[in-house]
Amino acid sequence: GVFIQLVQANSPAALGGLRFGDQVLQINGQNCAGWSLDKAHKALKVAAETRIELIVRDRPFQRTVTMHKDSSGHVGFIFKSGNITSLVKDGSAARNGLLTSHYICEINGQNVIGLKDAQIKDILITSPTAMTITIMPKFIYEHMVKRMSSGLLRSAMDHSVPEV
Numbered sequence: 001g002v003f004i005q006l007v008q009a010n011s012p013a014a015l016g017g018l019r020f021g022d023q024v025l026q027i028n029g030q031n032c033a034g035w036s037l038d039k040a041h042k043a044l045k046v047a048a049e050t051r052i053e054l055i056v057r058d059r060p061f062q063r064t065v066t067m068h069k070d071s072s073g074h075v076g077f078i079f080k081s082g083n084i085t086s087l088v089k090d091g092s093a094a095r096n097g098l099l100t101s102h103y104i105c106e107i108n109g110q111n112v113i114g115l116k117d118a119q120i121k122d123i124l125i126t127s128p129t130a131m132t133i134t135i136m137p138k139f140i141y142e143h144m145v146k147r148m149s150s151g152l153l154r155s156a157m158d159h160s161v162p163e164v
Helices: 037-046 117-126 138-145 150-156
Strands: 023-027 054-057 063-068 077-080 083-087 102-107 130-137
Touching: 023 037, 077 117, 102 117, 102 138, 130 138
Parallel strands: none
Antiparallel strands: 023 054, 063 130, 077 083, 083 102, 102 130
16 A cells, blocks of 8 residues: 655645555545555646645554553653663553554654654653553554655654644
8 A cells, every 4th residue: 555654844745634654545536555656656746736635544553552651750661763662561551552563653643753762752751641652563664664764754754743
């Protein structure tokens, strides 16, 4: 399938609500199952500049977990380069179904893909006691970003804080 891999801040895609990991099912009425990324790009390039109609499945490979910080401000997981590597036994993360070998995609709705670990940690520290983390299996995430530079993910991805 065709999946959204990059959403730039303030772009029509961002303003339309597209997010990393969304699956594109149709572009302007054409089913795109089995299409290559190049074919999808071509269909978008030849589309009218003022209106492109997409049918999208909302992030089929991602799941969102709600957790609560403990008295020391932790939820109970360790990550490296955005990938969850271990869980604290009986911590909120483990109790609520967070999984290892999954990448952190969003924290409280804010995209963190491509951010450095220190930036992700800062977002976690400043998050409220109850927080949501959206994750994606490592093998799917790595397949989606393998041809993209980390600099592009860091600089071009929409990391804005969503309005509530």
